[in-house]
């Protein structure tokens with residue numbers, strides 16, 4: 001699902017953010033990436049989601065060779081992966097329902113499909129009853145659950161999460177991890193970066 005081989009990324013400076021990373025994440029796996037701030041996690045996530053290219057080395061995600069991908073293929077590729085961020089990236093002036101529905105609206109799906117798929121996802125993350133509320137009316141944990149619902153809207157084979165619990169207290173972090181476990185149990189591959197080593201240790205038991 002995600003394969004890096006001898007991946008390097010160097011920024012002007014020069015700063016070597018990634019040095020010789022090789023990793024093969026298979027379909028259905030749940031993989032944590034840990035490391036302190038500055039270790040290169042965000043750099044790796046930008047490369048996985050085709051927002052940045054490696055300086056050298058191979059990178060394949062969901063069947064696409066990201067060194068070879070054409071600009072016009074990128075929107076199609078991005079539907080194959082779901083991305084979750086630390087700061088949720090929800091639109092503040094839209095309801096929860098509208099936030100999850102937006103990627104489907106952009107694709108001009110039928111209204112009946114948009115309604116049923118969005119309702120199904122909000123139900124899955126336990127927030128259907130808040131569908132008409134705005135992000136600011138929700139707790140951080142609830143906002144992240146909405147962001148996860150939105151990331152799953154196109155049935156992606158892989159979900160990448162960059163510090164999804166970075167803004168949440170420990171109880172809510174566990175709740176988000178339980179949700180990611182549920183998503184993984186339904187067959188979605190998960191690659192999750194975190195600097196919270198305790199969270200990973202608890203999950204590994």
Ligand code: ADP
Nearest residue numbers: 011012015017036037038039040041042043044
């Ligand atoms: P993390 O997400 O693990 O905190 P980053 O991928 O953000 O790590 O950063 C890895 C290293 O690359 C850091 O030393 C950072 O300062 C550097 N870096 C990240 N982005 C840029 C950039 N656009 N230009 C120059 N250096 C960068």
